[in-house]
Amino acid sequence: MERTRLAREIIDTCLEMTRLGLNQGTAGNISVRYRDGMLITPTGIPYERLTEESIVFVDGDGRPEEGKLPSSEWRFHQVVYQTRPEANAVVHNHAVHSTAVSILNRPIPAIHYMIAAAGGNSIPCAPYATFGTRALSEHVAVAMRDRKATLLQHHGLITCEENLEKALWLAQEVEVLAKLYLTTLAITDPVPVLSDDEIAVVLEKFKSYGLRVES
Ligand SMILES: C[C@H](O)[C@@H](O)[C@@H](O)C(=O)COP(=O)(O)O
Numbered sequence: 698m699e700r701t702r703l704a705r706e707i708i709d710t711c712l713e714m715t716r717l718g719l720n721q722g723t724a725g726n727i728s729v730r731y732r733d734g735m736l737i738t739p740t741g742i743p744y745e746r747l748t749e750e751s752i753v754f755v756d757g758d759g760r761p762e763e764g765k766l767p768s769s770e771w772r773f774h775q776v777v778y779q780t781r782p783e784a785n786a787v788v789h790n791h792a793v794h795s796t797a798v799s800i801l802n803r804p805i806p807a808i809h810y811m812i813a814a815a816g817g818n819s820i821p822c823a824p825y826a827t828f829g830t831r832a833l834s835e836h837v838a839v840a841m842r843d844r845k846a847t848l849l850q851h852h853g854l855i856t857c858e859e860n861l862e863k864a865l866w867l868a869q870e871v872e873v874l875a876k877l878y879l880t881t882l883a884i885t886d887p888v889p890v891l892s893d894d895e896i897a898v899v900l901e902k903f904k905s906y907g908l909r910v911e912s
Pocket residue numbers: 723724725726738739740741742767768769770789790828829
């Protein structure tokens with residue numbers, strides 16, 4: 698029952714991600730931590746065709762349940778759960794502005810205090826590696842060691858959080874930051890940024906702010 702409920706939440710989050718304009722086609726994938734592994738979307742299936750039975754369990758050794766093909770990116774989802782013990786949900790998409798910044802191969806700097814929602818003063822950009830490879834998951838492990846979000850060079854975005862709602866919310870916040878960054882870059886480069894001291898103040902305030910940005 699718990700598994701069916703989590704599978705439904707994954708599908709609803711996928712559909713919401715598309716509805717918010719953060720993704721297109723069969724791009725992107727979503728998982729939740731489950732038992733010693735995770736429940737994750739299958740590879741290459743449009744979200745609107747997913748049923749609870751389509752969601753795949755991948756165990757802690759990376760073995761998918763029989764007869765099902767997990768997302769090609771199960772490795773980087775696994776690495777995020779290993780790297781960030783507080784994370785229970787991982788969202789990946791190809792949101793347009795986030796992906797555009799990733800093509801420039803730049804981190805998003807502290808252009809707005811909401812950068813702190815990802816845990817620090819920037820959102821890194823993990824180096825390019827072919828999708829689905831161990832090399833890509835190794836880059837993700839480094840980038841997300843002290844952040845809850847990273848861009849993937851020439852690819853897209855990953856976020857993690859304690860639940861699906863927060864992971865999707867963070868993906869939307871990063872997309873807004875990416876759009877702001879591109880908008881300001883068109884006028885000036887480098888773009889003015891907030892100081893590390895100010896980001897430290899915001900990180901402290903977020904610990905007790907609302908329900909959505911506490912870590
Ligand atoms: C080629 C894939 O679309 C790749 O970009 C992957 O990262 C992705 O976003 C969706 O792959 P899956 O359908 O295998 O989850």
